[in-house]
Amino acid sequence: METQSIITLSGLGICCVLLLAANWPTIMSWLPTAWLVSSQRRDEGNPTELIAAYHVARDECHNDAHLGELTDQLFQELICKKVLRCEK
Incomplete structure (x- = not known):
């Protein structure tokens, strides 16, 4: 050196x-x-918090069908990503 x-x-x-x-x-x-x-x-393999948030968001949609469909679509993608990421 x-x-x-x-x-x-x-x-x-x-x-x-x-x-x-x-x-x-x-x-x-x-x-x-x-x-x-x-x-x-955190227990990353457990999507229960995300599912609970989905139920709260879905309850807030009340009678707005379009908002309900968008909420369903969004949370379905989020929950699938979380579960699939944890299964790898």
Whole structure:
């Protein structure tokens, strides 16, 4: 490794350490949030929440047939995509 490469890599390493040190409070405030997001795994194979949302949306259509058809079509596609994605 050439001297110029060593100097460049050392400078980059020092810059990274200084950036971490300067932003340490922000990084520490993000870590608990990142841990919670990564540790919470939803049951992606279960479309019950999507089906419940469909029933709520369908109830809100009342007597509007066109809106009801559009709601049926949209949620049918969403539910199929969710179930098929989970079966892979």
